[in-house]
Amino acid sequence: MNTPKIVFFGTPEFAVASLSALVEGGYDVAAVVTMPDKASGRGMHTTFSAVKQYAVEHGLPVLQPVSLKDAEFVEELRSIGADLFIVIAFRMLPEVVWTMPPMGTFNLHGSLLPRYRGAAPINRAIMNGDATTGVTTFMLKHEIDTGDILAQRSIEVGPDENVGSVYDRLMAIGAELTVKTVDDLAAGCLKPVPQDSLADVEPCPAPKIFKEDCRVDWHGSAQQVHNHVRGLSPYPAAWTPMTFGGSEGQPETTVKILATRLVPEAPSLAPGELQISGKRAFCGTADGAVELLSVQPANKKAMSGADFLRGLRIGENGRNPWFV
Numbered sequence: 001m002n003t004p005k006i007v008f009f010g011t012p013e014f015a016v017a018s019l020s021a022l023v024e025g026g027y028d029v030a031a032v033v034t035m036p037d038k039a040s041g042r043g044m045h046t047t048f049s050a051v052k053q054y055a056v057e058h059g060l061p062v063l064q065p066v067s068l069k070d071a072e073f074v075e076e077l078r079s080i081g082a083d084l085f086i087v088i089a090f091r092m093l094p095e096v097v098w099t100m101p102p103m104g105t106f107n108l109h110g111s112l113l114p115r116y117r118g119a120a121p122i123n124r125a126i127m128n129g130d131a132t133t134g135v136t137t138f139m140l141k142h143e144i145d146t147g148d149i150l151a152q153r154s155i156e157v158g159p160d161e162n163v164g165s166v167y168d169r170l171m172a173i174g175a176e177l178t179v180k181t182v183d184d185l186a187a188g189c190l191k192p193v194p195q196d197s198l199a200d201v202e203p204c205p206a207p208k209i210f211k212e213d214c215r216v217d218w219h220g221s222a223q224q225v226h227n228h229v230r231g232l233s234p235y236p237a238a239w240t241p242m243t244f245g246g247s248e249g250q251p252e253t254t255v256k257i258l259a260t261r262l263v264p265e266a267p268s269l270a271p272g273e274l275q276i277s278g279k280r281a282f283c284g285t286a287d288g289a290v291e292l293l294s295v296q297p298a299n300k301k302a303m304s305g306a307d308f309l310r311g312l313r314i315g316e317n318g319r320n321p322w323f324v
Contacts, residue, residue: 002186003026003027004082004083004084004103004186005028005030005083006022006027006029006030006082006085006086006182007029007033007080007084007086007101008031008032008051008085008086009032009088009090010032010034011034011049011050011090012049012050012051013171014088014089014110014170014174015050015051015088015089015090016050016054017171017172017174018086018108018174019054019088020054020175021178021179022086022178022179023058027179030081031060031062031063031080032055032063033063033077033090034063035049035052035064035091036064036066037052037064052064063076063077068091068097069096074097077100082100082101083102084103084105084106084185085098085101085104086107086178087106087107087140093105093140095142098140103185103186104139104140105140106137106139106140106147107140107145107147108135108177108181109136109137109138109145110135110167111125111136112132112133112134112135113136113195114145114195114196114201114202115201115202115203115204116206117144117145117146117204117206118144118206118207118208119207119208119209120206120208120209121133121206122167122170123163123209123232124205124231125157126157126163126166126231127231128227128231129223129224129227130157131157132154132156132157133154133166134153134173135152135153135170135174135177136149137149137181138195146195147192148193148194148195149192149193149195149198150192151181151184152177153173153176155169155170155173159262161230162229162230162259163230163231163233163234163235164234209236211236211239214232214236214239215239215240216238216257216323218240218283218284218285218323219285219286220285221285221286221288222262222285222288222289223262225260225290226290229257229258229259229290230259230260233258233259237256237296239255239256240257240272241253241255241323242322242323244320253297253298254298255295255296255308256295256296256297257295258295260293261290261293262291263291266289266291267282267289268284268289269282269283269284271284272322272323272324273322274292274309274322275289279306281304281305281308281309282305283323292304292309293305309321
């Protein structure tokens with residue numbers, strides 16, 4: 001079996017695991033394509049993507065085009081003479097790029113396609129309470145995340161597991177699946193499966209998550225609130241406004257909700273109503289309450305829900321806090 005010459009496209013940490021597996025496995029990674037450097041922070045210091053950082057440390061050539069359609073970039077890419085392109089957590093490629101290599105271009109995606117097509121598949125799966133998720137390699141085509149499936153691996157998601165934990169596990173098995181997909185493509189033993197042939201799996205979107213998507217709806221069920229929180233923890237994190245004097249008051253601050261727990265003995269509270277019970281803190285939902293394990297008030301460090309509520313001195317001057 002001949003080892004294909006590879007160009008790897010990626011940006012975040014999720015892609016680094018697969019790139020590392022290829023490099024450490026002795027595969028011919030001829031170049032890495034990643035996002036241009038950007039200035040960030042108060043000092044506007046230049047920062048590299050996680051993929052560039054790894055590539056530089058391991059002596060891999062790095063390409064950072066502003067436009068993937070730029071003629072000079074396309075010609076430079078063509079001159080490499082790669083057999084295969086691999087894309088993980090990167091921008092959409094123009095057709096002139098993804099059709100270039102003779103073995104084609106495949107993508108590693110953080111879901112069991114055709115479920116959760118889009119930018120936030122891992123978050124959305126947990127926010128929806130899925131008990132199973134996984135990773136998929138598939139060949140690129142015009143429509144995003146719709147190409148023929150090459151291989152998949154699934155994992156079980158624990159009822160209290162958050163997106164950070166699932167992300168780490170999918171990153172690891174995704175790296176294994178990337179390497180296996182390269183081997184099987186090179187050996188000619190893969191038969192791509194069209195996604196529309198999987199009649200038992202309903203396609204669903206996984207759009208990018210914006211700030212308003214992270215707001216907790218305390219009028220949902222306790223299970224829905226719990227899934228919402230763990231699907232956004234530790235990042236970007238669920239959040240809620242807080243008011244004093246009941247749910248009709250004016251919000252005075254915002255609080256990130258980092259971890260909750262479903263408990264059968266939770267007190268009966270109205271949606272958004274907060275209460276300390278012993279050393280535990282609870283917030284009401286539409287059908288009960290969730291325990292607040294970890295929260296982060298604006299401009300403060302994360303703390304337990306009970307410590308947060310004790311610091312508010314609930315009941316002082318008749319001002320009772322609510323999440324709204």
